[in-house]
Amino acid sequence: MATCGITGSVRELSADGGGRAGKETQALAMISDEALMLEFQRGSREAFEELFARYREPLFGFFRRRLENRERAEDLAQETFLVVIRATARYEPRALVRTYLYGIALKLLAAERRKLSGKEQSSEPGQEPTVDAASETALWVKQALEKLDAGEREILMLREYEQFNYAEIAELLRLPVNTVRSRLFRSRMALKDHLQPKRRSRTENITARPTEDEGVK
Amino acid sequence: MTKTNHPIEQEELMAYLDGELATDRAVTAAAHLEHCQECQRLADDLKGMSQKLMEWEVETSDTENMTDIASALEEREKQPEKTAVSDWRGKGVILRGRRRVWVGAFAMVALLVLAVSIPNWLRSRNGLRGYYAPRDTFTYDAEGRLTTAPQPPPPRSDRNGAAASAGKIYTYDSLNHLNSSGYMDGALSSPRPETKVRQLGVGGSGGTTGKLQSKNQAIDVQQLDDEAQSGDDLETVKSDDLTPSNGPLIVRTAGLTVTTKEFDKARVALGEILKRHHGYIGELNVSAPSEAGRTLTAALRMPSDQLDVTMTELKTLGRIEGESQGGEEVTQQYVDLQARLANAKHTEQRLTDILRQRTGKLSDVLAVELQIGRVRGEIERMQAEKKELAKQVQFATLNTTVKEDYKAPLQMAPPSTSNRFHNAAVDGYRSVVEGLVDVVLFLLSSGPSLLVWAVILFFPVRWAWRKLKKNLVKKDIPAAS
Numbered sequence: 001m002a003t004c005g006i007t008g009s010v011r012e013l014s015a016d017g018g019g020r021a022g023k024e025t026q027a028l029a030m031i032s033d034e035a036l037m038l039e040f041q042r043g044s045r046e047a048f049e050e051l052f053a054r055y056r057e058p059l060f061g062f063f064r065r066r067l068e069n070r071e072r073a074e075d076l077a078q079e080t081f082l083v084v085i086r087a088t089a090r091y092e093p094r095a096l097v098r099t100y101l102y103g104i105a106l107k108l109l110a111a112e113r114r115k116l117s118g119k120e121q122s123s124e125p126g127q128e129p130t131v132d133a134a135s136e137t138a139l140w141v142k143q144a145l146e147k148l149d150a151g152e153r154e155i156l157m158l159r160e161y162e163q164f165n166y167a168e169i170a171e172l173l174r175l176p177v178n179t180v181r182s183r184l185f186r187s188r189m190a191l192k193d194h195l196q197p198k199r200r201s202r203t204e205n206i207t208a209r210p211t212e213d214e215g216v217k
Numbered sequence: 218m219t220k221t222n223h224p225i226e227q228e229e230l231m232a233y234l235d236g237e238l239a240t241d242r243a244v245t246a247a248a249h250l251e252h253c254q255e256c257q258r259l260a261d262d263l264k265g266m267s268q269k270l271m272e273w274e275v276e277t278s279d280t281e282n283m284t285d286i287a288s289a290l291e292e293r294e295k296q297p298e299k300t301a302v303s304d305w306r307g308k309g310v311i312l313r314g315r316r317r318v319w320v321g322a323f324a325m326v327a328l329l330v331l332a333v334s335i336p337n338w339l340r341s342r343n344g345l346r347g348y349y350a351p352r353d354t355f356t357y358d359a360e361g362r363l364t365t366a367p368q369p370p371p372p373r374s375d376r377n378g379a380a381a382s383a384g385k386i387y388t389y390d391s392l393n394h395l396n397s398s399g400y401m402d403g404a405l406s407s408p409r410p411e412t413k414v415r416q417l418g419v420g421g422s423g424g425t426t427g428k429l430q431s432k433n434q435a436i437d438v439q440q441l442d443d444e445a446q447s448g449d450d451l452e453t454v455k456s457d458d459l460t461p462s463n464g465p466l467i468v469r470t471a472g473l474t475v476t477t478k479e480f481d482k483a484r485v486a487l488g489e490i491l492k493r494h495h496g497y498i499g500e501l502n503v504s505a506p507s508e509a510g511r512t513l514t515a516a517l518r519m520p521s522d523q524l525d526v527t528m529t530e531l532k533t534l535g536r537i538e539g540e541s542q543g544g545e546e547v548t549q550q551y552v553d554l555q556a557r558l559a560n561a562k563h564t565e566q567r568l569t570d571i572l573r574q575r576t577g578k579l580s581d582v583l584a585v586e587l588q589i590g591r592v593r594g595e596i597e598r599m600q601a602e603k604k605e606l607a608k609q610v611q612f613a614t615l616n617t618t619v620k621e622d623y624k625a626p627l628q629m630a631p632p633s634t635s636n637r638f639h640n641a642a643v644d645g646y647r648s649v650v651e652g653l654v655d656v657v658l659f660l661l662s663s664g665p666s667l668l669v670w671a672v673i674l675f676f677p678v679r680w681a682w683r684k685l686k687k688n689l690v691k692k693d694i695p696a697a698s
Contacts, residue, residue, distance in 0.1 A: 045294065061275045078285055082286060141273045156270075166232070182228060192262055
């Protein structure tokens, strides 16, 4: 399978530390994203595979945290790389590759959200939950985040999960840096409020549970 | 938390914890955070929140589903050169949907503008070229017919007695008669006074004396030298000889501008006046521009003694707008010319006598003949000059302008709607046909050079277009740069 070719080759390169390929992989790992992108622009497939390896999971996580459907998250992560492949000839190293990739991802996400906005109601119930039911904290965090304003939530998530600095967030969302900072502060304060009651109710649930069990017994 | 209690804002504290605070403020924040419990609590909350957020972990991706990347990479490797082009075409990044429509519409509009503007431009150029020439200029030919022939050069006399005028060349034959009658209505006889000429034979003698007779003036014709020994067939016009004994010889010119309400009548009257006074038209132009009065401009020639009478009669044609008269005395010039001519003839006579009576070497004979030839040439030149001068004295020039007092016609009934539609349709059809013809002519005339320029500019323009495409695609993908 073609995909196995890419991922497999990446895995092989990563695993084979003794051979020439392994040395190349190690060498590639030391190269910056921008240099890899330029190499890929010149036709180096290995450079792209290194970039793919670096950003595959972060980009999937980016989409996964923002979309209910796992398959769509994977598709969009893949679509991000496809856009990169198609637009390689036009790439100019004037900004970080990371910002470039997440810029594409944000565009794709916006398009996906527009597409989903019409059929959101019908598709919601049947969708797979984003987090495991076992991870109550994750569910709790997710629900708290959902209560935030959309714009502020995006800034907060870019900061916390994608670890962008204020300037990069400002560039991605085309906002002034000060606006990013104030909105981030607002969103954190709001999230703090959203998390505290949940913590209390959760504590209450935990304390109440033995009583119920006792009742069953 | 306020600034009165805390040197830094909560937001600044958050930025400090994120490593986004400026150095000076970061120092202040660090110092304050060491002893401010309230700020420490906030910092703990923010840190704890970040930790809680990080508890939301997502599962790893399934790379087996990412099939398209491999195929895209392979496709790119197969066509590395065409990736960019096929990309934007295939995906329609630039010319997709509405953009393609807009670009097409723009191209159509540009073509339409070109199709309309080029013929107009060419037409305006033609119009500009024609601006310098009177639009409705009519020239009367020798027989008085109205023609639209191009303007010939103004009348000019040469030494052989040929005079050129608009649409007409007045030629004097060897008898100095005006061959072609250039008079209005073509009915006038020769305006020249009766002349008597004598044809000289080889070694001819016994000249005839003639007198130039005009209506009110008798011009003595100089008796030709009977002893002319030239031996050629030269015809001498006796009418060109004047005697200044009656007074100074003056070349008279005059100008007259008249405005009349009845242009056509004035036009006919002008011809009649000229006919009465034995004059003729040197040049005549009639211009009839649209929405303006007609104008007749004529250079009239008449016997000098008839100039005043003719002018007086012409003034009756309408309101006088301008009048001028001038005269150049040529008596001295004429007398001088006459004396030089007599001397030359005398010299020629003496040389001829020498050739007859003396005998000598052949070289001497040839030298005398050479001198005779030179003197003969001078005599001919001076005779022509004298003839021209005499003609100028005999005939005065009157530059006449007759203007029509124009009244704009009042159009009472507007053209009917159907006529207007018809005219508009005809104009439209004509415009389309002329436009097409003009475009074809333009392509035929400029096509080769355009082709050359297209070949020259093709590669730079293609390079610029690709550059533009890049920029447009980057706008579609904002973070791309």
